[in-house]
Amino acid sequence: MTFSDPIFFLVFLPVAVVGFQLLGRFGRRSAIGFLAFVSILFYAKWSIPYTGLLLGSILGNYLISIAIDRSSKRPSLQSFWLIAGIAANLGLLARYKYMATLLTFFSQVTGGHREWFNAILPLGISFFTFTQIAYLVDLKQGIAKREGLLNYTLFVTFFPHLIAGPIIHHKEMMPQFSQERRYQLNRDDMALGITWFTMGMFKKVMIADRISPFADAFFAHPQSAGTFNAWAGVITYSMQLYFDFSGYSDMAVGLARMFSIHFPLNFNSPYKSTNIIDFWNRWHMTLTRYIMDYVYSPIQFAISRRRIDQGKKVSRKASATAEGFTQMIALPTLFTLFLAGVWHGAGLQFLLYGLLHGAYITTNHAWRIFVPAESRLKKLMTVPVSIGITYVCVLVGEVLFRSPGLPAASSVFAGMLGRHGAGTMTEGSQIILLILLLSIVWLMPNTQEILGQTRKDDEPNWSIVKALQWSPTLGWLAATSVAFIISMFYSSSNATFLYFQF
Amino acid sequence: MSYACVFLGLQLAALFLVIFLASTPWFLTHDDYPWLQQQGYGIRLMHQDCDVVIIGDSTPLGLNPDIIRQITGLKTCNITESVMVPTVVGSNYLIDEYLKHNKRPRFLLGMYSAWRFEPNFHPFADFHGEGVVYGLQYIRSREFYIGFFRRPIWVAKFGVWAGHLLIGDLIDKYVPGFKRPVYSARAEREKYNGWWLSPEPGETTCKQMAQLVSPHYGHHGLEVDPGMVQRSPGDVAAFRNRYSVGGTTVIVDVTPTPDCAIGKDILREHTEGLHDNAFEIIPVSYFNDWDVHFSQQGSRYISTEVGNQILALEKQQDAERSPAAGAPR
Numbered sequence: 065m066t067f068s069d070p071i072f073f074l075v076f077l078p079v080a081v082v083g084f085q086l087l088g089r090f091g092r093r094s095a096i097g098f099l100a101f102v103s104i105l106f107y108a109k110w111s112i113p114y115t116g117l118l119l120g121s122i123l124g125n126y127l128i129s130i131a132i133d134r135s136s137k138r139p140s141l142q143s144f145w146l147i148a149g150i151a152a153n154l155g156l157l158a159r160y161k162y163m164a165t166l167l168t169f170f171s172q173v174t175g176g177h178r179e180w181f182n183a184i185l186p187l188g189i190s191f192f193t194f195t196q197i198a199y200l201v202d203l204k205q206g207i208a209k210r211e212g213l214l215n216y217t218l219f220v221t222f223f224p225h226l227i228a229g230p231i232i233h234h235k236e237m238m239p240q241f242s243q244e245r246r247y248q249l250n251r252d253d254m255a256l257g258i259t260w261f262t263m264g265m266f267k268k269v270m271i272a273d274r275i276s277p278f279a280d281a282f283f284a285h286p287q288s289a290g291t292f293n294a295w296a297g298v299i300t301y302s303m304q305l306y307f308d309f310s311g312y313s314d315m316a317v318g319l320a321r322m323f324s325i326h327f328p329l330n331f332n333s334p335y336k337s338t339n340i341i342d343f344w345n346r347w348h349m350t351l352t353r354y355i356m357d358y359v360y361s362p363i364q365f366a367i368s369r370r371r372i373d374q375g376k377k378v379s380r381k382a383s384a385t386a387e388g389f390t391q392m393i394a395l396p397t398l399f400t401l402f403l404a405g406v407w408h409g410a411g412l413q414f415l416l417y418g419l420l421h422g423a424y425i426t427t428n429h430a431w432r433i434f435v436p437a438e439s440r441l442k443k444l445m446t447v448p449v450s451i452g453i454t455y456v457c458v459l460v461g462e463v464l465f466r467s468p469g470l471p472a473a474s475s476v477f478a479g480m481l482g483r484h485g486a487g488t489m490t491e492g493s494q495i496i497l498l499i500l501l502l503s504i505v506w507l508m509p510n511t512q513e514i515l516g517q518t519r520k521d522d523e524p525n526w527s528i529v530k531a532l533q534w535s536p537t538l539g540w541l542a543a544t545s546v547a548f549i550i551s552m553f554y555s556s557s558n559a560t561f562l563y564f565q566f
Numbered sequence: 567m568s569y570a571c572v573f574l575g576l577q578l579a580a581l582f583l584v585i586f587l588a589s590t591p592w593f594l595t596h597d598d599y600p601w602l603q604q605q606g607y608g609i610r611l612m613h614q615d616c617d618v619v620i621i622g623d624s625t626p627l628g629l630n631p632d633i634i635r636q637i638t639g640l641k642t643c644n645i646t647e648s649v650m651v652p653t654v655v656g657s658n659y660l661i662d663e664y665l666k667h668n669k670r671p672r673f674l675l676g677m678y679s680a681w682r683f684e685p686n687f688h689p690f691a692d693f694h695g696e697g698v699v700y701g702l703q704y705i706r707s708r709e710f711y712i713g714f715f716r717r718p719i720w721v722a723k724f725g726v727w728a729g730h731l732l733i734g735d736l737i738d739k740y741v742p743g744f745k746r747p748v749y750s751a752r753a754e755r756e757k758y759n760g761w762w763l764s765p766e767p768g769e770t771t772c773k774q775m776a777q778l779v780s781p782h783y784g785h786h787g788l789e790v791d792p793g794m795v796q797r798s799p800g801d802v803a804a805f806r807n808r809y810s811v812g813g814t815t816v817i818v819d820v821t822p823t824p825d826c827a828i829g830k831d832i833l834r835e836h837t838e839g840l841h842d843n844a845f846e847i848i849p850v851s852y853f854n855d856w857d858v859h860f861s862q863q864g865s866r867y868i869s870t871e872v873g874n875q876i877l878a879l880e881k882q883q884d885a886e887r888s889p890a891a892g893a894p895r
Binding site for chain 2: 070254
């Protein structure tokens with residue numbers, strides 16, 4: 065069951081909302097228990113055996129969290145439990161994501177011919193694993209507090225974030241369930257949540273799912289596409305991915321808001337980014353934050369400590385030298401993005417995807433540090449030019465992201481570079497559609513801007529209709545209802561979100 | 567909370583409006599969805615008193631009554647509904663309704679795909695929008711409405727399914743470039759005594775069915791999950807017993823399987839002893855839709871096979887009825 069499955073929004077969600085309202089009258093524990101229960105049911109609808117895996121993972125991490133908490137006065141023992149917890153979580157992830165690929169690889173290296181096939185990837189395994197690792201780390205660092213089993217189960221399984229994020233920190237969600245509040249639905253949050261969810265559903269069902277056949281057809285036979293069709297195919301996929309993931313994120317945030325839970329934003333007009341660092345601060349924002357907090361920062365910290373031990377400087381000035389830049393910026397960036405690439409999948413294309421973005425970000429840092437602000441080259445980089453260059457760089461990465469392997473990706477690149485000839489002109493209707501979608505992406509405000517829910521420190525994005533502001537009026541009710549009804553009739557039980565494969 | 571309540575009310579109103587529209591005769595012909603249009607041939611047959619009646623899942627839609635009649639000399643009617651109908655209204659309903667308005671046939675032939683060899687579905691066994699439309703259009707009984715509305719998941723699924731058809735129809739009619747060719751499957755079935763072929767070209771691969779049966783990779787590559795091959799010996803026996811009365815001979819046949827199908831041996835093994843014809847493997851070009859529905863070529867072949875099978879039975883029965891005529895002097 066996914067958020068765009070009719071059974072989810074016509075049966076499961078109303079039951080969850082009404083049940084929360086009714087059981088909330090009996091206090092906090094019954095409301096939390098009910099939400100945890102329906103969240104587990106939500107997962108079980110997809111697979112009962114893997115629900116056992118999810119519950120096993122929760123129980124295992126819960127026991128480790130007790131061990132970490134109880135050994136707070138013995139740091140070495142506490143570190144041992146933390147490392148054991150992280151290793152167990154990563155081991156579980158590796159078992160499902162990489163084992164078959166590695167076994168096949170070793171079989172071939174040792175002269176065997178046996179091919180191993182991956183078991184079905186448990187839905188959301190990356191997300192519930194990451195959430196729990198972050199909790200263990202935060203618990204050791206004293207940022208999170210130990211929870212009872214019921215609260216902990218809800219923290220991991222709360223259905224709006226369970227299967228594809230946003231990746232939530234304990235301190236972001238659980239205090240909202242701990243505070244003394246009435247466990248009843250709030251009419252303002254309900255109206256906002258419904259609208260947020262509807263906007264996400266419309267993006268997913270009426271845009272991403274409708275254009276996916278064009279992108280799928282192109283990536284199925286990239287070798288037969290000329291230059292025009294190759295670019296049209298890749299841009300179409302970039303739109304599909306954008307509206308799919310942005311739609312999912314809106315639906316997740318909207319669902320949580322229906323229960324008056326504020327989730328962090330996960331998507332902020334990434335194709336309006338003027339550079340690649342900016343892009344990663346807008347695309348899958350909670351994953352970027354996670355990688356920065358739990359991978360990049362520890363690596364950079366370790367390098368800095370080592371430099372200090374060696375008597376070297378770690379200042380900003382030091383990073384403006386070739387040696388300092390390489391050690392303090394390039395290496396941690398490339399290594400972090402390499403890991404992010406590997407996380408996406410076991411194929412070489414994902415590894416290259418990570419390294420490519422690592423190279424982009426490193427280049428972006430070098431540009432900021434080494435190219436003077438007053439140089440002519442920097443002055444050429446007006447906002448539209450910067451957005452255009454960033455988008456093309458992202459497109460190149462998305463070819464690797466979408467392709468089933470390196471040969472297929474090479475074929476797409478060859479098509480984009482004209483190696484297959486100009487080919488026939490893309491169909492007029494597809495061109496008009498792409499222009500329309502690019503206009504929405506670049507010229508319109510995003511969902512949180514329309515809903516007045518941007519973060520305080522976010523710079524406002526440029527758009528042509530800044531006055532478009534939602535409020536719970538009759539006009540917006542009519543527009544939202546029509547959008548929902550149309551999306552409802554086009555929704556499908558079989559449609560999945562692109563990020564589910566991770 | 568009024569905002570949320572009005573919003574929810576509008577969604578429910580839209581859903582029930584669609585369900586109401588799906589129960590009107592207009593819905594059957596409002597667009598050119600052939601699997602919906604071709605429904606209901608059998609239930610509309612009155613006093614036709616056919617000698618051979620063909621039923622089954624959708625595969626025997628390709629059995630041509632004219633060819634069978636040419637071979638056997640028996641009046642033949644094909645009242646098959648696609649499997650999407652008996653899974654909702656029950657297999658017995660389709661035959662019982664025919665028998666209410668027509669004399670018992672001499673031969674009742676049920677043909678079922680090896681993938682889903684099941685002649686005895688109970689009502690509300692499995693959701694299919696097409697089956698619910700059939701129920702809303704032709705059954706309209708209190709039991710059916712209660713059975714349907716007490717299943718909220720079915721109501722939700724059906725509302726979405728029917729709404730999608732309606733919006734698709736609006737797009738076809740009013741958005742330039744989306745116009746589909748006009749085609750009347752209902753008229754075709756009426757014209758050919760219930761015979762109807764899906765308007766698709768012959769298949770060249772067995773990919774569609776391979777995807778449907780949830781194959782998995784085993785030591786020999788792509789394999790069929792044996793659990794997916796449905797068969798029910800008890801239901802086959804119940805079907806035979808129920809209708810082998812009043813001079814009716816029940817024939818249960820298995821639909822031939824295309825030569826490229828995965829798991830042919832599993833299919834053969836799991837249906838063995840349940841059917842009256844031979845388990846046949848025939849070229850995939852004899853099929854056109856989902857590797858199970860017959861193309862023109864396949865229809866001609868299978869209709870001849872079935873005609874000959876009934877002819878042989880007919881001769882055998884005639885011989886049994888008048889042993890003196892056949893005995894040596």
